Amino acid sequence: MKLSEMATHANWASLQPEFVDSEVEAAYTSDLLSDVMANAHDADVLITIQAHNNTIAVASLAGIKGIVICNDRSIPEDMLASAAKEKIAIFRTSQNQFQTSQTVANALDA
Amino acid sequence: MLADLHNHSCLSPCASLEMSPRRLAWEAAAAGIGLLALTDHNSARNTPAFFVACREADIMPLAGLEITTREECHVLALFDDPEDALAMGEWVWEALPAYPLDAERFGDQPVVDKNENIVEMIDRLLTSSIEYVFHEVQHETERRGGLFIPAHINRQAFSVESQLGFLPPGTYDAIEVLAPEAETYQQRYPNIPVITSSDAHLPNQIATQPFCLQTKEGTISAIRKSLRALCSPQ
Numbered sequence A: 001m002k003l004s005e006m007a008t009h010a011n012w013a014s015l016q017p018e019f020v021d022s023e024v025e026a027a028y029t030s031d032l033l034s035d036v037m038a039n040a041h042d043a044d045v046l047i048t049i050q051a052h053n054n055t056i057a058v059a060s061l062a063g064i065k066g067i068v069i070c071n072d073r074s075i076p077e078d079m080l081a082s083a084a085k086e087k088i089a090i091f092r093t094s095q096n097q098f099q100t101s102q103t104v105a106n107a108l109d110a
Numbered sequence B: 001m002l003a004d005l006h007n008h009s010c011l012s013p014c015a016s017l018e019m020s021p022r023r024l025a026w027e028a029a030a031a032g033i034g035l036l037a038l039t040d041h042n043s044a045r046n047t048p049a050f051f052v053a054c055r056e057a058d059i060m061p062l063a064g065l066e067i068t069t070r071e072e073c074h075v076l077a078l079f080d081d082p083e084d085a086l087a088m089g090e091w092v093w094e095a096l097p098a099y100p101l102d103a104e105r106f107g108d109q110p111v112v113d114k115n116e117n118i119v120e121m122i123d124r125l126l127t128s129s130i131e132y133v134f135h136e137v138q139h140e141t142e143r144r145g146g147l148f149i150p151a152h153i154n155r156q157a158f159s160v161e162s163q164l165g166f167l168p169p170g171t172y173d174a175i176e177v178l179a180p181e182a183e184t185y186q187q188r189y190p191n192i193p194v195i196t197s198s199d200a201h202l203p204n205q206i207a208t209q210p211f212c213l214q215t216k217e218g219t220i221s222a223i224r225k226s227l228r229a230l231c232s233p234q
Helices: A003-010 A033-039 A053-062 A077-086 A097-109 B021-030 B047-056 B082-094 B134-143 B179-188 B220-231
Strands: A027-029 A045-048 A066-069 A089-092 B002-004 B033-041 B060-068 B074-079 B110-112 B118-121 B147-150
Touching (some): A003 A066, A045 A097, B021 B033, B082 B134, B147 B220
Parallel strands (some): A066 A089, B033 B060
Antiparallel strands (some): B110 B118
């Protein structure tokens, strides 16, 4: 399933259109960036509430293609600008991290 | 006098390479700062050069680090001299993951001497979180006689509020708050001194958010006393 298809399926708001619409095979859920940096290397999508610029540097390093910000957290402009530069998609959902993880897992299993 | 206790030099990967300790000291002095601290991420390696520059610029220096706790809270540990800060830095280094620096993404981490010559490039990412939790870093800082100040506690990232949701109950030498909310926080925490800082990473951020401190001496014990006076007016 492509990133854009996943976003439509999960009803996420897409906030940053400049991304590479690649295949999603795995996701990682974490709110500690040091943990993402160490352990998210196999993931294409990061599910988190850490809505700030530093998340982009860490996601880029880990090879993340898209970030889903949960609980409708507000997303600062500089985060969107950095994401555009790194071609990383930014989505937002009102669901929490558990619900979002479940949605992604179900979609990948289907 | 004006005090500014949270500033970065070129050693911090996220800071400008133009932020030599010398430039920070001289530009802060020119802007009227009387007490200045250097607090690079998880390292005090540039504090010796910073002290030389501050003495020349006739400004009182403190040697510090901005430590990233296991919970990814940023906290300031401030000491009287570079030796104490470097010793604290050794303790931090032992607890810092050996994650290699990707300078393309994060920036370089040069240690410089008093003449701005690069003497070493640190190749381990300095901004990672160390293995010790918040209260362990507080305990170690205080055991070594340093000031312990949770940094930018109302920021959306790397603060006690963003990572823990609250300021752990306890006593603090001060808490650092982003300027617009400083008064609100002083009302919320009437028994903890609230300060603001520039958290300068770029030359144009130097001396932008200092605070006023009544002290004639630049020692940790005198500053601790003066900080107390901020929240208990005479």
